[in-house]
Amino acid sequence: MQSSLPARDVVLVGLGHTNAHVLRMWRMAPIAGTRLTCISDFPVATYSGMLPGTLAGLYPPDHMTIDLVRLCAATGARFLQAEVTGLDVTAKLVLLRDRPAVPFDVLSIGVGSVSKGIGQQTGAAAMCEAIVPIKPMQTFLERLDERLAVLAKSRDGNRAVQIAVVGAGAGGVEIAFCLPGHIRRQWPDLRFELRIVDGSDEILPGATTGAIRLARRELERRGVELLLSRGVDQVAQGRLVFSDGATQPVDLAIWATGAAAPPLLARLGLPCDEQGFLIVRPTLQTAADAPVFVVGDSGTCPEQPRPKAGVFAVRQGPVLWQNIHRMLRREPLVEYQAQRGFLSLIATGDRRAILSYKGLAAHGRWCWKVKDYIDSRFVDKYQDYRPRMVQAAAPLPAAFAPRCAGCGSKVGASVLSRVLARLDVPASEHVLLGLDAPDDAAIIRPTEGRPVVATVDFFPAFMDDPYLVGRVAALNAMSDVFALGGRPLAALAMITVPQGPTRQQEQLLYELLSGGLRELCAAGATLAGGHTTEGDQLTVGFTMLAETSAAPRLKSGLRPGDRLVLTKPLGSGVLLAAHMRALCRATWLEPLLAALLTSNQVAARIAEEFDPGGMTDITGFGLAGHLLEMLRASGVAAEIDLSAVALLPGTAELLAQGIESTLAPANRAAEAEIERNASCAHLAAYAALFDPQTSGGLLLSFRPAAVEGYLSRLNECSSQPAAVIGQVVEHISETPRLRVK
DSSP states (O other), X not given: OOSBOOXXXXXXXXXXXXXXXXXXXXXXXXXXXXXXXXXXXXSEEEOGGGHHXXXXXXXXGGGGEEEHHHHHHHHTOEEEEOOEEEEETTTTEEEETTSOOEEOSEEEEOOOOEETTHHHHTSSSSOOTTEEESOSGGGHHHHXXXXXXXXXXXXXXXXXXXXXXXXXSHHHHHHHHHHHHHHHHHOTTOOEEEEEEOSSSSSSTTOOHHHHHHHHHHXXXXXXXXXXXXXXXXXXXXXXXXXXXXXXXXXXEEEOOOEEOOHHHHTSOSOBOTTSOEEBOTTSBBSSSSSEEEOGGGEEOTTSOOOOOHHHHHHHHHHHHHHHHHHHTTOOOOOOOOOSOOOEEEEOSSSXXXXXXXXXXXXXXXXXXXXXXXXXXXXXXXXXXXXOOOOOOOOOXXXXXXXXXXXXXXXXXXHHHHHHHHSOOOOOTTEEESTTSOOSSOEEOOOTTOOEEXXXXXXXXXXXXXXXXXXXXXXXXXXXXXXXXXXXXXXXXEXXXXXXOHHHHHHHHHHHXXXXXXXXXXXXXXXXXXXXXXXXXXXXXXXXXXXXXXXXXXXXXXXXTOEEEEOSOBOHHHHHHHHHTTOOOHHHHHHHHHHHTOOSHHHHHHHGGGOOOOXXXXXXXXXXXXXXXXXXXXXXXXXXXXGGOOBOTTHHHHHHTTOXXXXXXXXXXGGGGEEEOGXXXXXXHHHHTTOOOSSOOEEEEEOHHHHHHHHHHHHHHOSSOOEEEEEEEEOOTTSOSEEEO
């Protein structure tokens, strides 16, 4: 998080070619006093120009993929993987599903397009399993291979699998050229027949006559059938149904039709054309009077009608970047001038390509070399994930510095009152005095006769997503309660926010507390009060008030012969450390967040059915540190099987690179009480024993007869891989308490 909050927000919705240019330029020269937020449905972007080459096996899949998680981390931009549901143009808010809206001063929408006609295919209970749309491209290869694997396994004798590419534009023709090679590499015994189907009377609309002739000749040479002037009305019961009523058998229909407007565009409240695309001025600004740009396929400029093609989106990038600056400075915007013609290169899957430009056409290896050079040069710009040099922070306006310490550092009362008014804090029978009538302290009444549990936990924000950080902070604080077998009643928030404009502080507090309140409510608790102050770094935590039974579960309950169970994989510390250095891949972040956001409440509640012995949660001191606390308190020893310790994806690779949390070296002081085989020292699972966990799992023990029942019940309710990792044994004096093998 920044040491001071920005005065303005630039938000990018969708990271297509145009918006990606803004992200790249921001890395080189960020706009002072401004935060960049990138919102996308997926944590990666796929460069469409390389999809055919990847399908043909000419590129590895990673080469066409831009890791948005790492790129944003390297750029210093905030990345939110979220679904946009609409806009509040008046309030300048991007509305998101299942999380608070994001404010903007300048917004750029670049969500691309969808395949034309695919909407009518989804009207049934479920999309026909034979249909595989090329969009979203991020998952196309995976979905394609899933369908082909089913066909390869279930094909009827020697019958050829019927494959249709629906759409005869450049994308469909390239798929038809490159798909056969992919099938032969993956399923060499799979017989298939391939055809291109389209309602138009010619392939490659808009291409030169020479390019069309070359493409037709190559398709004919490869035995690809053309079914033109045959519009597809639907795909049902293994057949393509044409507009004239005729049908054609199909096992796989790759939907590669022209561009249609995504349904989201109709929900944004901005002017649209007859096709549903957003109308823009030549400056790329929406036709509405709003600080909103629309780029790429998402927008249509009546003054400059052009086909939906990536080349136009790429050329829009520099104009968008300039106009964002101009809009923030309230200067006149410049116009984008769309070129009338452009170089077209169609991969034929054999290290050749068909080139078309200004009436010229050619097919050969040199054309592929031109395409490969252009595409590789473009995508390489976005696959450099080295963190940019941190620039000195801009001085705060006089209104923000210097600020007082002590109680004079508190966040303003008006900010707090507005935040609380926006929160939907549920009432609780246990809160006698709380936020409904704020006073100097909250008054909590536990269930009569039950002891009160009090615990506190807080930490600096680990990523620039206050809502997510608030959720994890609440789960982390409640974990101590769950480990005792307690039930949360109420929480007091403790938050330090950076200095900045009051509207930014309000939004930050609102997102933090919204996230925390979501998890508190899910656990049956509520927010009763708290304290906020200003500081150099965003810090958040909660004091939890809870109740427990007369016999709480303690660390000292381990019994010789017990089996030790760990309910979550290890590695959150090293992965969060990597994220700060732009080294945490998108494929690693998703399982990390899933683990962080998995509450320990269910694991603790189910444990009560099986008479657990000792129980604790794994947090900052790592598995080794917290287990040794339990062993000392219980007067026993333990043996750990490293092969049974699950690690989050990416943990082993990062540890091998020498990446670790700053607390890990201190946690290794526990090695004085550990006996290990010499071969263990170099294993990732051994290093992970000292990795500090944020919102880590529970470590608990059971009698051998109860373990299988507990794991079976827990696996029904949790996606996290719980497992037996060792056993409790008698402790022999003067010997290490923990043996690792």
